[in-house]
Amino acid sequence: MKTRKYEKAILEIINNSYDHLSAEEVFAKLKESEPKVVLASVYNNLNALVAEDKIRRVAVEGQKDRYDRMTRHDHLVCKCCGAITDFHFDDLTRAIEEKLGEKILGYNLNVIYMCPSCKAKNTL
Ligand SMILES: [Zn+2]
Ligand SMILES: [Zn+2]
Incomplete structure (x- = not known):
């Protein structure tokens, strides 16, 4: 699927980060290597990766959702x-x-x- 073309890059960003990035932060990092990416496709990829258990969503009350690697912690x-x-x-x-x-x-x-x-x- 065309919309998943950033999946690998997004997965890499999250797996190499300890910062609990929000979708906007992932977007900003991805833009460095993929200047044409739009925020909506970052959201789509993040949702798909969460659904497939490749990354996890960290929900904290009163904050934006963050994304994190799957390693048990x-x-x-x-x-x-x-x-x-x-x-x-x-x-x-x-x-x-x-x-x-x-x-x-x-x-x-x-x-x-x-x-x-x-x-x-x-x-x-
Ligand atoms: Zn504090
Ligand atoms: Zn964490």
Whole structure:
């Protein structure tokens, strides 16, 4: 499909980034190598990649959706500035499955906290 022609480049941008990019940020990066790309096709590609489990969407209340690589990790979200930080908790899949009595496909965990720089500002 013609609309998927940027798929590989978009996948590469996301897999090489630790910044939790929004669609607009992916668009800006892609434009450096593909000046003719339009934002709508970035959205289409992102949606398709999420549907195919090639990338994941990170939804944080009050923020734009971000896009992230699939490698298993969780997120710390600062309740003051909204910064998203990768964090590796022990895999909770087994604990959840035991409690639920069912197999699960996965989970999304956003741990809300106050990031070190906000904390420093607050104690001044
Ligand atoms: Zn913060
Ligand atoms: Zn992440």
